[in-house]
Structures are given as structure tokens and as C-alpha cells.
Amino acid sequence: MRAVLLISAREIRESMRSRWFLLAAGAFLVLSLALSWLGLAGAERSGLAGFDRTSASLLNLVLLFVPLITLALGGLGIAGELEDGSLALVLAQPVTRAEVFAGKYLGLLASVSMAVLAGFGVTGVVVGLSTGGSATTFLALVALTLLLSAATLSLGTFLSVAMRSRARVVGAAFTSWLFLVYVSDLGTIGLTVARDLSPGKVFALAILNPVQSARVLGTLALSDRLDVLGPVGIFGLDRFGETGLVALLVSLLLATALVPLLAGYSLFRHEVIQ
Amino acid sequence: MNRRVLVAVPLVLAAIAGAVVFFPSGGAGPEPIVYGRDACAHCRMVISQPGFGGEVRDLSGKISTFDDVGCLLISLAATGRETPEAWVEDFDGKTTFAPLLQATLVRGALDTPMGHGIVAFADAGKAAAFAAEKKAKVVKLEDLLVELKSGSFAVAQAKPFTQLEAERGKDIFERECSSCHGARGAGDGPAAAFLDPKPRDFTKKTFKFRTTESGKPPLTEDVLATLERGLPGSAMPSFAFLSLEDRRKAGAYVFKLSGLLGKPEPPAFPDPGTPPSTTTAGLERGKALYSSQGCVACHGETGRGDGMSAATLKDNAGQPVRPRDFTTGIFRGGAESRDVYYRIFAGIDGTPMPSFAESVTEEDERWALVSYVKSLVSATPAPLPSNPILAGRMVAEKYGCGGCHVLDDGKGGEVGPAYALVGKKLQPEWIRTFLHDPRATGKIYPWRIHRMPGLKLSEPEIDAMVAYVGTVGKFKASANTNPDATSFPEAKLAVGKNVFVLRCAQCHALGSIVKTPLASQQGPDLANVAGRLDYAWMKGWILDPKSFDPKSKMTVPGITPDEADAVRMFVWKMSMEEQTKPATGSLGGAP
Numbered sequence: 001m002r003a004v005l006l007i008s009a010r011e012i013r014e015s016m017r018s019r020w021f022l023l024a025a026g027a028f029l030v031l032s033l034a035l036s037w038l039g040l041a042g043a044e045r046s047g048l049a050g051f052d053r054t055s056a057s058l059l060n061l062v063l064l065f066v067p068l069i070t071l072a073l074g075g076l077g078i079a080g081e082l083e084d085g086s087l088a089l090v091l092a093q094p095v096t097r098a099e100v101f102a103g104k105y106l107g108l109l110a111s112v113s114m115a116v117l118a119g120f121g122v123t124g125v126v127v128g129l130s131t132g133g134s135a136t137t138f139l140a141l142v143a144l145t146l147l148l149s150a151a152t153l154s155l156g157t158f159l160s161v162a163m164r165s166r167a168r169v170v171g172a173a174f175t176s177w178l179f180l181v182y183v184s185d186l187g188t189i190g191l192t193v194a195r196d197l198s199p200g201k202v203f204a205l206a207i208l209n210p211v212q213s214a215r216v217l218g219t220l221a222l223s224d225r226l227d228v229l230g231p232v233g234i235f236g237l238d239r240f241g242e243t244g245l246v247a248l249l250v251s252l253l254l255a256t257a258l259v260p261l262l263a264g265y266s267l268f269r270h271e272v273i274q
Numbered sequence: 275m276n277r278r279v280l281v282a283v284p285l286v287l288a289a290i291a292g293a294v295v296f297f298p299s300g301g302a303g304p305e306p307i308v309y310g311r312d313a314c315a316h317c318r319m320v321i322s323q324p325g326f327g328g329e330v331r332d333l334s335g336k337i338s339t340f341d342d343v344g345c346l347l348i349s350l351a352a353t354g355r356e357t358p359e360a361w362v363e364d365f366d367g368k369t370t371f372a373p374l375l376q377a378t379l380v381r382g383a384l385d386t387p388m389g390h391g392i393v394a395f396a397d398a399g400k401a402a403a404f405a406a407e408k409k410a411k412v413v414k415l416e417d418l419l420v421e422l423k424s425g426s427f428a429v430a431q432a433k434p435f436t437q438l439e440a441e442r443g444k445d446i447f448e449r450e451c452s453s454c455h456g457a458r459g460a461g462d463g464p465a466a467a468f469l470d471p472k473p474r475d476f477t478k479k480t481f482k483f484r485t486t487e488s489g490k491p492p493l494t495e496d497v498l499a500t501l502e503r504g505l506p507g508s509a510m511p512s513f514a515f516l517s518l519e520d521r522r523k524a525g526a527y528v529f530k531l532s533g534l535l536g537k538p539e540p541p542a543f544p545d546p547g548t549p550p551s552t553t554t555a556g557l558e559r560g561k562a563l564y565s566s567q568g569c570v571a572c573h574g575e576t577g578r579g580d581g582m583s584a585a586t587l588k589d590n591a592g593q594p595v596r597p598r599d600f601t602t603g604i605f606r607g608g609a610e611s612r613d614v615y616y617r618i619f620a621g622i623d624g625t626p627m628p629s630f631a632e633s634v635t636e637e638d639e640r641w642a643l644v645s646y647v648k649s650l651v652s653a654t655p656a657p658l659p660s661n662p663i664l665a666g667r668m669v670a671e672k673y674g675c676g677g678c679h680v681l682d683d684g685k686g687g688e689v690g691p692a693y694a695l696v697g698k699k700l701q702p703e704w705i706r707t708f709l710h711d712p713r714a715t716g717k718i719y720p721w722r723i724h725r726m727p728g729l730k731l732s733e734p735e736i737d738a739m740v741a742y743v744g745t746v747g748k749f750k751a752s753a754n755t756n757p758d759a760t761s762f763p764e765a766k767l768a769v770g771k772n773v774f775v776l777r778c779a780q781c782h783a784l785g786s787i788v789k790t791p792l793a794s795q796q797g798p799d800l801a802n803v804a805g806r807l808d809y810a811w812m813k814g815w816i817l818d819p820k821s822f823d824p825k826s827k828m829t830v831p832g833i834t835p836d837e838a839d840a841v842r843m844f845v846w847k848m849s850m851e852e853q854t855k856p857a858t859g860s861l862g863g864a865p
Contacts, residue, residue, distance in 0.1 A: 198336050201297070
């Protein structure tokens with residue numbers, strides 16, 4: 001356990017030193033601040049509650065941004081160290097492979113969480129000072145972001161182990177990101193139109209994608225109005241009820257966090273550096 | 275390793291997605307309707323009342339919900355999908371479903387969400403009891419579907435027209451009705467001057483064909499019935515080619531013009547029920563009533579409309595009117611016994627035909643008179659005379675052709691082309707095809723506001739009109755041959771192409787070759803030329819259009835006979851090619 005913590009701490013320090021990570025965290029902070037400011041400016045005109053409006057904008061930012069950083073960071077984690085040889089050095093220490101793998105994942109998750117929390121924290125203070133409002137919604141969004149980070153970071157880690165070289169991992173990570181964020185959306189819409197799918201099938205297609213699950217969860221936290229929720233969300237609500245739907249989506253996200261991680265670990269144990 | 279992953283992961287994802295998409299939709303039977311949220315697939319309204327609606331599951335497993343059994347049936351008849359599964363809500367159990375085929379349907383003046391007046395019961399006994407209580411009838415599904423297939427759904431109790439419908443009906447009225455009834459509905463459209471009987475002046479609020487008491491405005495469904503059936507034997511065609519929604523909009527606009535919109539409807543004339551069967555004794559009594567009630571005075575002894583005072587009759591606008599000739603079997607307000615009953619006992623307002631409701635009060639006497647009037651219809655209609663001019667005039671009078679077209683005597687409206695011109699320029703075969711279904715051809719003259727109505731001429735009447743138009747146009751039968759387009763010399767076609775591009779394409783479209791000409795006033799799409807126009811006539815027309823039609827806007831100054839010949843060949847050949855192309859774009863026959 002001590003080894004896991006040590007490796008995690010090392011990972012966090014590495015992240016802090018990495019310009020890429022700082023850049024990503026800074027970009028997230030700036031974008032979320034900009035969105036809050038715009039949301040508040042709009043709220044004054046239209047008289048809408050600032051918090052939910054900002055949260056809605058933040059949700060979209062999170063859904064685009066979190067998969068992007070986590071896939072890239074997770075992807076570069078093991079493959080990068082494998083290429084520059086530092087992984088061999090770590091493995092030469094008296095630690096098990098499981099400890100190294102877990103430590104790297106947890107360390108990266110902690111770094112990403114800190115970046116996200118920093119972004120959200122500043123935004124929350126700014127918005128909270130200006131308006132006050134539904135803090136639960138905001139906290140739900142933070143929790144959702146952490147959950148999504150865990151899921152997509154796990155995907156990134158799996159890619160890292162499977163691809164084993166920086167160049168290939170970057171390619172795979174960006175392809176996966178594009179798929180999660182755009183292609184699966186477009187595919188679902190296209191199939192729905194072309195094959196006149198029933199709402200149940202659209203729902204099943206949508207939740208295949210963890211980003212979509214997170215989107216439905218996030219929308220649910222923001223508003224239960226039917227027009228905001230859309231047909232997929234309505235179907236889920238009708239079929240599973242609110243608690244059931246939340247439980248289903250959360251467990252899907254947890255599964256996305258666990259399954260690639262375990263698959264990655266089994267590869268890591270047997271194949272990476274004999 | 276990484277290659278395996280690269281292939282395996284996307285493959286697995288694609289397989290899961292494919293399984294989801296093609297997974298046979300599970301579940302049989304209806305799904306519960308969520309009231310206040312699910313919408314009717316036919317009328318698009320949110321379903322709020324349990325007990326009236328239903329569901330259809332199509333072959334792909336998709337469920338459509340309906341708020342009214344009537345909406346469900348209309349949708350079933352219209353889509354014609356093969357054996358979809360359908361359920362209707364049990365009116366007794368409210369939210370429980372019964373398979374449509376096993377349900378008992380009750381129809382009558384029932385207050386259902388969309389006013390179709392049909393409810394369903396799972397239990398036949400309860401249905402019968404309900405029908406008896408509400409004075410409604412148990413009806414068969416097949417009968418309802420047949421009624422729907424024939425394009426009409428006589429709504430048991432039509433909902434009153436709404437302001438919104440009236441607003442949306444303005445465009446339809448101006449397009450379909452204003453040529454005769456005028457833009458303000460005052461019966462003063464451009465065709466009105468030549469019509470007999472005259473088109474109705476809606477601003478006078480007098481309506482002929484009603485199921486309300488004499489002197490009262492019509493019911494919503496009376497107007498809808500006239501729009502759907504037309505007035506046979508007059509220039510008012512059936513508008514059944516419009517959707518029921520569009521007919522409602524047009525009718526609503528008529529009510530608006532009459533100032534009747536939003537006014538409470540008068541009580542309906544007592545429903546006469548189903549006509550009893552005709553008996554010899556009944557006919558005898560009817561004949562006696564026909565004389566004693568004074569029908570003879572106008573309609574004549576034999577019902578030919580030649581009674582003593584027939585020639586002196588005038589309507590409320592001071593126009594002479596003729597009493598109906600019963601022998602023709604044509605009844606303006608419908609030829610069913612019930613229709614004739616309403617005409618006699620609700621009267622025909624605005625004409626000398628009064629209501630006989632006061633003078634004949636016994637129900638069986640009334641039906642006796644109706645059956646006698648119907649017995650005057652001669653079994654075989656008189657054949658049209660052999661003289662093409664006389665025969666054509668008869669047909670033209672019957673359908674009011676002269677309202678829009680100038681006839682052989684030089685009189686008539688200018689809403690459509692004059693017969694003298696049409697008879698020269700068009701091929702008889704094309705006219706024949708056109709008259710079979712005037713709406714199928716699409717709009718030929720882009721500048722004309724109105725369109726030829728969908729008249730339903732009989733086969734002999736079409737023959738008579740083709741002969742008539744040909745005779746009026748002094749058509750030379752020998753000239754009516756399609757040229758052999760393969761023999762057109764290439765050099766001439768090349769000249770023709772140049773002339774077309776430089777002179778004709780300014781105003782004329784040519785199928786997919788010239789889709790939108792520059793000029794604001796456009797001529798007809800020349801893709802319609804081959805098979806429609808007379809080839810010989812074309813040359814003369816191109817050289818001097820004004821000699822055929824002084825009002826034509828077409829002008830081609832300085833064109834030589836050789837050029838005219840060449841461009842005629844080019845246009846003919848191109849339009850032949852355009853016509854053999856699959857119907858897309860401008861040739862699609864957009865209305």
C-alpha cells in the first residue's frame with residue numbers, strides 16, 4: 001500500500017512538472033471561468049438562475065474536455081515511461097507490478113481531479129459569490145466529472161498498455177476521443193433516422209458510450225424538464241425510474257472505469273517488459 | 275499485441291451496436307399510454323383522456339399512439355401497411371386495451387377527443403347497451419375502413435371550425451375557390467360571369483345545402499360535405515383531392531367570410547334515420563303528395579323540371595334558376611335518399627324551393643315523397659347528341675366549363691385557355707388523358723393563378739369534349755401526327771439549340787436543362803411539348819403567336835421560318851428526352 005501511495009505521489013509530482021498537464025489544467029480553468037462569466041452576464045438579462053445555467057455550460061465543457069485530457073494523460077503515462085526507460089527503473093525496485101500499475105492510475109486520477117477541482121472550485125466561488133443557487137447541482141456535477149475522469153482515464157491507461165509507444169498511443173487516444181465525443185453521437189442519430197429505431201434501442205446505443213451516459217446523468221442533475229432531457233433520457237426515466245436510471249448510469253460509468261483498467265493490468269502483468 | 279487490440283476493440287463495439295440495432299424488438303401487446311405526454315400519431319395532439327385512444331405496432335415493432343379511435347382508423351387506412359397490430363382502449367375499462375379486431379366499435383354523436391364519434395368496447399354486450407343508451411350504432415370495422423378507403427370519412431359530428439383554421443384557409447381559398455367565388459367570397463370571381471348557376475355569395479349568409487331548418491346557417495359538416503362531394507351538375511367540383519384538414523381550413527375561411535365563424539351552430543334538422551324500403555303503396559302516396567304539395571308546378575309531371583312556372587323562377591340574387599330535372603339522376607346535394615329528404619324538408623335556401631317540413635309532417639309520408647322523386651330518375655341517361663358542337667355545349671353547361679374557358683360561341687371566362695386555341699394547339703389524345711385526371715398533369719401555365727378543378731367526366735362526356743374542342747379549334751386530323759424525331763437533321767438541331775438558348779430560354783423552362791428562366795413572367799415548361807402540342811401548329815405559333823392568341827405575351831421578333839422550324843425540332847427532341855427521364859425536378863409534376 002505504501003508503494004502505491006509513493007508511486008502515486010511520484011506521478012502527481014511528475015504531472016505538476018509536465019507542461020502539458022499545466023497547460024490543460026490552465027485551459028480548463030480559463031474556459032470554465034469564461035463560461036461562468038458569460039452565463040452570469042446572460043442571466044442578468046434574461047433573469048435565469050445563474051447556477052444552473054452555468055452548470056449546463058460547464059457540463060458541455062466537461063464532456064468535451066475531460067475525455068480529452070484523461071485519454072491523453074492516461075495514454076502517455078505508461079507508454080511514455082516505457083519509451084524513456086524510466087518504467088524499467090521503477091520495476092527494478094522492490095514493488096509488485098500491481099502496485100506500480102495501481103499507483104500510476106491513482107496518481108494520474110488524483111492529478112486530473114485536482115485540475116478539475118481547481119477549475120470548478122474557482123468557478124463555484126465566483127458564481128456562488130455573484131448569485132447563490134443550487135449548490136447541490138454544482139456538487140453533483142463535480143462528482144459526475146470525477147466519475148467520468150475515472151472512466152476515461154481507465155480507457156487511456158488501457159490504450160497506453162496496449163499500444164506501448166507514444167506515437168501510436170496519441171493516435172489511438174485522439175481517435176477514441178473523436179469517437180466518444182462526436183462519431184458515436186452522429187452514428188446514433190444516423191442509425192435512428194435510417195432504421196427508424198425505437199426509443200429503447202436509441203437508449204441502448206447511447207449508453208454504450210460512457211460520455212453519453214455522463215451526459216444523461218448530468219442533464220438529469222440539471223433539470224428534469226422533458227425538453228431538456230430529450231427522448232433517450234425520457235425513455236430511461238420511464239423504464240427505470242429516476243433512482244434506477246441514476247444507478248444504471250453510474251454503474252455503467254464505474255464499469256467503464258474498471259473493465260479497461262483490469263484488461264490493461266492483465267496485459268501489463270504478462271506482456272510489458274518481460 | 276497492439277494490432278490485435280486495434281482490430282478487436284472496434285469490432286466488439288461495432289458488434290454490440292449492430293446487435294442493438296438489429297435486435298428484434300421484444301414485447302408483444304400494447305404499451306401503456308402516458309397521458310399528458312404521448313401524442314397522437316395522426317392529429318399530433320397530446321393524449322389526455324383515457325378510454326378513447328389506441329395503439330398500433332408496425333412490423334418494425336414501433337408503437338404509435340392515438341387519442342381517438344377515429345384517428346387510429348384514418349391512419350391505418352392511409353398508411354396501408356401490411357397487418358400491423360392494433361389495439362384500442364376499452365371505453366368501459368378506460369386504460370385497458372382490446373385488440374382492434376376483437377373490439378366492438380360504437381359510432382354516433384359521441385363526444386370523443388377529435389370528434390370522430392367512435393368508441394371501442396372489449397365487451398360486445400356493454401357496447402350494445404351503451405349504443406342503445408346513447409342512440410348510437412354498433413358498427414363493423416370493415417365498413418369503417420371501406421368508408422375511409424374511398425377517401426371520405428363522414429365525421430359523425432364535426433367540430434366547429436376554428437379561427438386558426440380560417441386563417442390558414444385563406445391561401446387554399448384563394449387558390450382553389452376564388453376563381454368562381456371571388457377573393458372576398460362575394461360570388462364575383464373572374465369565372466362567375468359565365469356560370470349558371472352562379473357561384474354562391476358567401477357574404478349573403480344563405481346556404482343551399484343544409485341539414486338545418488330553413489333560414490338557418492349550415493352545420494360545419496354540411497359545408498364539409500359540399501366540399502367533399504362537390505355539387506354534381508354544377509361547376510362546383512369535388513375537393514376530395516384536398517386532405518380533410520385542408521378542406522376544413524377552406525370551409526373555415528368560408529365561414530369567416532360569411533361572418534358565421536365562432537357563432538353557435540343552429541340545431542340540426544331532426545335526423546330522419548335510415549330510409550324505409552320502397553313499396554308500391556309508398557310510391558302511390560308519394561305520387562299523390564307530389565301533385566298535392568305543388569311539386570308539379572315547377573318540377574313538372576314527369577320530373578323533367580318543366581313545370582308550368584319553371585321558366586319564371588328566380589333566386590334571391592334575381593338570377594333565373596331552373597328546377598331540378600329528376601330524370602338525369604343528378605342531385606346537387608347528393609343522390610342518396612337521406613340527401614333528397616333534407617332538400618325537400620329543410621328546403622334549399624336562396625332558391626324558390628321551400629321547406630315542406632310544415633306541410634308534410636308524418637315521417638312515412640315524407641319518405642314516400644322521397645321515394646317517388648327518386649323513382650322519377652330514368653334508368654338510362656339520354657345519350658349525348660351526335661353533333662359535336664351540341665354535345666360539347668351540353669357537357670360544358672353541365673360542368674360550367676364556360677366559367678373559365680371561352681367556348682365555341684366566343685363567350686366564356688378567361689381563367690383558362692380558350693377552346694379555339696386549345697383545339698388548334700393540343701393533340702386530342704393528350705386532351706383525353708388530361709380530362710381523365712386534370713390534377714395529375716401539374717400546373718402547365720405558370721402565370722395562371724387558378725388550376726383546372728378535378729372534374730369527374732364520364733367516358734362519353736370526355737369523348738364529346740375532345741370532339742368539341744377539336745371542332746372549335748378547326749383541328750386538321752391529318753396534321754396530328756408525331757414527327758419522327760430520329761429523322762431531324764443534326765445541323766438543324768444545332769441551329770435550333772442556338773435559337774433556343776438565345777431566344778426561348780429567357781422565358782421558358784425546359785425540364786432539367788433550363789430549370790428556372792430569367793423572365794419574371796414565365797412561359798410553360800417546354801418539357802411538356804412532345805405528345806401534347808400539335809407539331810405542325812408549333813411552327814406557325816413560333817413565327818406569330820399573336821395571330822393565334824392576341825393576348826399571348828410571347829414574342830419572337832424577326833425569327834425566320836427556317837429558325838422556327840429548327841427550334842421546333844430541337845424543343846420537340848429535348849422534351850421527348852426529358853419525358854423519358856425518371857420524374858425528378860421540374861418534371862415531377864409539382865402542383
